[in-house]
Amino acid sequence: MQMKLFHKTRATLAFWYAGVMGLIMSLCGFAVYEVIIQAYLVSINRELESVTGTLHNVIEATLKKPGRTEPVFQLVLPNICQASSGCPTQKIFSHNQLAHSEHGIVDVLYKDKQYYIRFVDSSGRLIAVAGFQPNELPPLVQTTQVWQTVKDSQSNRYSQMSLPLHTQDNQLWGYIQVGRSLKELDNRLAALKLVLALGLPITVLLVGGSSWWLAGLAMRPIDKSYKQMQQFTSDASHELRTPLAAINATVETVLDLEHLPEQEARDILVSIKRQNHRLVELVADLLLLSRLDQRTLATQWLPCCLNVLINDLIEEYSALASAASLQLTSSVLCHQPLYVMGDEDQLLRLLSNLIANAIQYTPTGGYVTVILKRSNGDAVIEIEDTGIGIAPNEQNQIFDRFYRVHSDRSRSTGGSGLGLALAQAIVQAHKGSIQVQSQLGKGSTFIVRLPLTDTPSSDFPRS
Known part of the structure; x- marks a missing residue:
């Protein structure tokens, strides 16, 4: 019964400890996941904002008529493709095609990052494109939102920034939209999700095993105290039973006698008194120990x-x-x-x-x-x-x-x-x-x- 109670309590402690630790680690994993996402997105958005702002400032100063491209477009973006000339929006420029354009302002970004650049008029109609063009982006993208996350036909995500362009006489020319692929981020997050999905259960199992071991260590003093209490009860019972048995045997012997001489009666009473004194001393010792342990003994220091x-x-x-x-x-x-x-x-x-x-x-x-x-x-x-x-x-x-x-x-x-x-x-x-x-x-x-x-x-x- 004692071992059953011990194992049950140990299992309960281990279960709760593993559960609490699993919850804490899950919350920490979720927090780490969110922090990584936000940190990476902030880095991407700052880079995207820098590229978009540079192109916007260079191009906007030369615009004369709404919706019409100027020579500066070709100068800044050598690989620009006019939508009016039938340039497909799904075209993806290769690194070889960009190799001759070392003088482009953002040419290095074309090589190392998957950027695309689109120019649309005030109604959202596509005017020109440049850079790495995703497959089948929505042809008309909302221009009223500065920051957007869009998907192509293969569900690849892109972070996109839109800024309005104005002519020299302050008319709305259209919008410049610069986007960056989030594929690298998504790959990292997928790997992190896999690590969390596999790591958390394994960690919880390890924590559960450790909890079982630690619960056993924590309960050893309790088990020892319980055994000492059992031993104390057994010993106290034995010590009390010995004089009581002697008194009971003496009394039964006396009751069986029809005639009891006076001297023998006195000897029997002396024996009973001796055993009774032993009982009184034992009870007094136990009471004193109990009061000393509980510090309830009234003492005059x-x-x-x-x-x-x-x-x-x-x-x-x-x-x-x-x-x-x-x-x-x-x-x-x-x-x-x-x-x-x-x-x-x-x-x-x-x-x-x-x-x-x-x-x-x-x-x-x-x-x-x-x-x-x-x-x-x-x-x-x-x-x-x-x-x-x-x-x-x-x-x-x-x-x-x-x-x-x-x-x-x-x-x-x-x-x-x-x-x-x-x-x-x-x-x-x-x-x-x-x-x-x-x-x-x-x-x-x-x-x-x-x-x-x-x-x-x-x-x-x-x-």
Whole structure:
């Protein structure tokens, strides 16, 4: 069920990501397509405007009568063809025919570009043509529009500019129409369309594959968190079930007895009380962890003297250490008391968990030392022991909830596996850090760093 939900969510994320990226790339491709069209058209139109304006200015100054060509036409356009002489409008002049006309003003444009030039009268009737003539252009073209896009019989497009010509006495002579083939532009656009038509689907497929991979990476922390939550629920259920099962078994045993001696009844009540105390501690630890995680724990932050806290804990755990035939000592490597802002009860819980663990896992005849010192604005507390140590591959897991390096021994001593998890949560709540250094068979050192406060000890009562 979990894997099915994971794959479904991953596929949904990949689909939406690929869809959004496909839409963005389509819009970008369309924008690029439009920009290329406009840029190319602007370039063509500027060139066309320059040619048309040059011819217009040269020819218009010599015109005398409307609709009649002057010698300047032949001079400027050596290959001009008079419509009255039966020149076909479909004629296309070859480069060989233009080779002898090097003196023409726009001869170089004839060779390198597909230009045509037409002269029409005020009614739109064709007077003369020059340049490369397209096949079957409309015989009568509107002259009222300066810019037009026209097509020949083969659907080739041309951009055309029309300008009026006037005689010397300011009469309307007719119009000059200069057009340029858009075949090169259309070929480029066709190639671009092909690239977009093939490239976009391929890119979307690649994006989809990448999305699936990235969605998997993005969901790994979620999957890990989900598995940790499942593991936590399982471990918590197990820890709660153990004392409950013991209590239930004890009660059933008592109910099966017809007569219960007073001393035996007391022993049974003591056993039930012990299991109940274990339940209460476990629930309290879970509740504290939850509140620390959610930062909903109401705490009173006050300056706490670490020197006093450590001395109190050494005195408290001395009896436990003596019972285990261990030496518990402290070493303060600073001349002034060290204060941190925090909750005294939580700090006591932090240090007591670490000291209790050190005593628990140190064999008879060993040593447990608590060191307090100052380093770069932090108070550093080191709990050293000569215990059994922790394997390197387990040192990153010991702060996980319900994790036990030696589960059998921990269960026999009543440990729930929450002590180090609580210690880490308390340290993080106090904006500090905790780490472990350990070697198997040689012992472990837990190092706690807490930010110091500059409050003098004389300004506050004893913690």
